[in-house]
Amino acid sequence: MIRKPLLAACVAGLLALTAACGSGDGGGKESGETALTYLVFETPSLDAKFWDDSITAASAQTPGVKINKIVAPSTDRDGYAKQLQQSGQFPDLLQSITPSNFVGAGLLKPYDKTWIDANFLLPSANSLKGEVYIPPTNSQIVPQVYYNKQLFQQAGIEKAPTTWAEFLDACAKLKAKNINPIELGGADPFAASMPLVGIVSADILGKNKNWLQDRYADKVKFADADMVTAVNKYRTLVTSGYFDKGALGVKYADSITRFTTGKSAMYPMGSWFLGSVPKDTADNFGSFPWPTDNGDVVVPFVGGGSMAISAKAKDTALAEKFGQAWSLNPANLKALIETDGAFPMIKGKTLKDYNVTVTKVFEDSYAYVGQDNNKVSAIGWATNDDALPAGLNDAFYAAAQALFTKDDVAGELKKLDEAWKTAAQ
Structure with missing residues (x-):
């Protein structure tokens, strides 16, 4: 997810603009309905019409609710939500935020576990201490390595690499052809x-799934x-000239x-890249997991929602009903699948159902x-x-940016x- 810094000065103006463009005052009762504020974000694919249509559909299944939409000024929903919270305007519903940034302060209500278990393939994909704060409607792989089949052929590479040695060999062959x-x-x-997310997820978490929990426990x-050994692989790619110098x-x-x-x-990237694959040349692209030393497949997985x-929230039960209706609407998942490369995770459905x-990739x-x-x-x-x-x-x-130009792997990891010590205090 792209995260960009926000301008705090925009908050008041954007809220005023949202209220002016929306219907209602963003809170309380309106004509017998309960007004709830809903923080969303817009992208070229998830535009204003997408959000308006999805709100209308979910509202139709949630009698008594009136949704007032708040549009974040960038895709950094977490940062904007924190600013709203500091100004006493924390939304009732918040799209695609990072729950761990808010649960500690008691700001979020978990969803009903029975409903979560009944509707999703991996109910605990994004659970925190046994509670689910965002329905796990979809997933991503972060990263996969996408590749250009034609360029591989030009370099004499017959198949996608599965081991680290094969990956380095492929890089060398491509460079030799000025690719x-x-x-x-x-x-x-x-x-x-x-690349660093891929390396660490594959080489460290691939061997110890509990590494992050062990880090929390200071083990x-x-x-x-x-x-250090794993991250030095990244330096090998840099020093070998396998990235563009600029x-x-x-x-x-x-x-x-x-x-x-x-x-x-x-191109190592999250699977949202799949929404950017050109339809007219889609067959020229393939993908493979980040290569490991022995060729074992490790999938850096992220439960989305x-x-x-x-x-x-003014009415937490009503807010939950709206969230449930929105989350199970196939039309919402269709847009995310086609434009954001989201992998659907709702029980009892295949891609055809959406x-x-x-594309084949x-x-x-x-x-x-x-x-x-x-x-x-995915770390x-x-x-x-x-x-x-x-x-x-x-x-x-x-650290990833620094290590593109610096050799001090141990220093950056320190x-x-x-x-971590500062953040975990």
Whole structure:
């Protein structure tokens, strides 16, 4: 998820604009209805019409509710929600936030467990201490490695690599043909971290699924030898020239364009990239899991979801009914599947039930979700008990950017341990 800094000064103006554009005052009773505020975010794919239509549909199944939409000024819902909370305007419903950033302060109400268990394939995919604050409607793999089949053929690479040695060999063959091996949107911190997310998820969590819980218990550290060895793989890719030299100046949006137009052969990115695969050349793209030393498949998995409920909502029961109706609406999942590469996780449904049009690379990527493989929490992206402490995501991103130009792996990992100690206090 793209996270951008916000301008605090925008809050009051945006709230005023939202109230002016919406209907009602954002709270209390209106004509016998209970007005609830709903924080959403807009993207080119999830535009105003998508949110308005989805609100109308869920409202029709929730008698007595009136929804007043609040649009975040960027995709950083967490940051904006915190600003609203500080100003006494915490929304009643909050779309796609990170629950761990709010549960500690008692701001969120969990969903009914019976309903969660009855409706979702992985009910505990984003649970926190046994409670679910966002229905696990969909999932992502963060990252997969997407590749250009034509460029692989030009370099004489016959199949997608499964081991680290094969991956390095593929990179070397591509470079030898003057093809940039790996695309990196290094100007955006989250995108810059993708290779590191893949490496750490595969090499560390792939061998110890409980590594993050062990870190919370202070049993392991980022500065440990196995983590240093893993992160040095990233330095190997950098020093071998397998990224463009100017990668730190490439914006995330531009990295997508560069990859899809054949400027690079591989692209480690979250599965939301699947929504950006050009339909006319979709058959030219494939995907594979981040390679491990022995070729074992490790899938860095993230349980996604819909909306959280404020524990102080004007009517928490009504808010939950609205959240349930919204979460199970196939039309909402259809949009997320086709435009955001979301993998649906509602019980009893296949892709056909959503009436979606997806590419072959989507189907191949989605297959990893249903397979019996080693699924681990994608470091820095989990929304369950494996979520990093507040602030650690930014520290992890900063380390990834720093290690593009610095050789001090041990020093950067020590900084992460120091940041963890501060954040976990």
